Amino acid sequence: AQLASQGLSPRSLGRKLSAWRGFFDFLAEQEIVAHNPARQIKAPKMPSRLPKALPADDSQRLLDFPQEGPTAARDVAMMELLYSSGLRLSELIQLDCAYHPQALGWYDAAQAQVHVLGKGSKRRVMPVGGKAVKAIDAWLKQRDEWLQKQPGGDQNALFLGTRGQRISARSVQHRLASLGLATGLASRLHPHVLRHSFASDMLQSSGDLRAVQELLGHASIASTQIYTSLDFQRLTAVYDQAHPRAARRST
Structure with missing residues (x-):
């Protein structure tokens, strides 16, 4: 929510969330953490990309x-x-x-x-x-x-x-x-x-x-x-x- 309030797009938020999930997955595999807290965070809904058409x-x-x-x-x-x-x-x-x-x-x-x-x-x-x-x-x-x-x-x-x-x-x-x-x-x-x-x-x-x-x-x-x-x-x-x-x- 804090990152969204800073103006980051849903796509940028999604990339950051993916990176954090990967990081915590690694920590879980190394038994440094018990579970991956990032897995509980829902990814932001991506807006539909409108096709580019010429006037x-x-x-x-x-x-x-x-x-x-x-x-x-x-x-x-x-x-x-x-x-x-x-x-x-x-x-x-x-x-x-x-x-x-x-x-x-x-x-x-x-x-x-x-x-x-x-x-x-x-x-x-x-x-x-x-x-x-x-x-x-x-x-x-x-x-x-x-x-x-x-x-x-x-x-x-x-x-x-x-x-x-x-x-x-x-x-x-x-x-x-x-x-x-x-x-x-x-x-x-x-x-x-x-x-x-x-x-x-x-x-x-x-x-x-x-x-x-x-x-x-x-x-x-x-x-x-x-x-x-x-x-x-x-x-x-x-x-x-x-x-x-x-x-x-x-x-």
């Missing part, structure tokens, strides 16, 4: 940022698809260009959909937005040129690395982090931020929690409900800026 304007700024270089078409297609369909990074990199019996996930150009295999081997079908479709079309044309230069390249994978093999998760993370720095939006921008942004924007626009749950592939509605906290934070920010009596909230 809608920042998402558009990120996706509209002009990219250059040999991987630009691929990178634009990946970012557009991550945000358009709310994919996990693992779902993105497993996508193939079309269905085949061994495909874990694939892009259906005719239907503008992606079929993905999510957590728990749960399969779902996601729509692909118009801008993402255009970006993928542009990338597919360049992808053919890449494969011509890399005869041993992966003929199935939708997104390729510069050596013609299926792109790695680390490469996608690196490209998005670089883009975050270039746009000035974030120093460490992770692909999952685009999934969170997709979820938050969809929930804010539709208000349909169940639909967003299905789109994200969450097994439990509780996993999706956390995004309502993000929307409440935004509403609170609007209130603080707009309401003439809102100044009382900070006093």
Whole structure:
């Protein structure tokens, strides 16, 4: 209680309690103390970590940022698809260009959909937005040129690395982090931020929690409900800026 009154966070308190428990466990093993008094202290409840999502304007700024270089078409297609369909990074990199019996996930150009295999081997079908479709079309044309230069390249994978093999998760993370720095939006921008942004924007626009749950592939509605906290934070920010009596909230 004394440490909490000094302003230590629940996470810091939890670390200290863990250290004391380990220390007294050692003393008990050495028979210096009869029992571990720290075991009787309840660990502080950890607050739920809210997912980090970009405001809608920042998402558009990120996706509209002009990219250059040999991987630009691929990178634009990946970012557009991550945000358009709310994919996990693992779902993105497993996508193939079309269905085949061994495909874990694939892009259906005719239907503008992606079929993905999510957590728990749960399969779902996601729509692909118009801008993402255009970006993928542009990338597919360049992808053919890449494969011509890399005869041993992966003929199935939708997104390729510069050596013609299926792109790695680390490469996608690196490209998005670089883009975050270039746009000035974030120093460490992770692909999952685009999934969170997709979820938050969809929930804010539709208000349909169940639909967003299905789109994200969450097994439990509780996993999706956390995004309502993000929307409440935004509403609170609007209130603080707009309401003439809102100044009382900070006093």
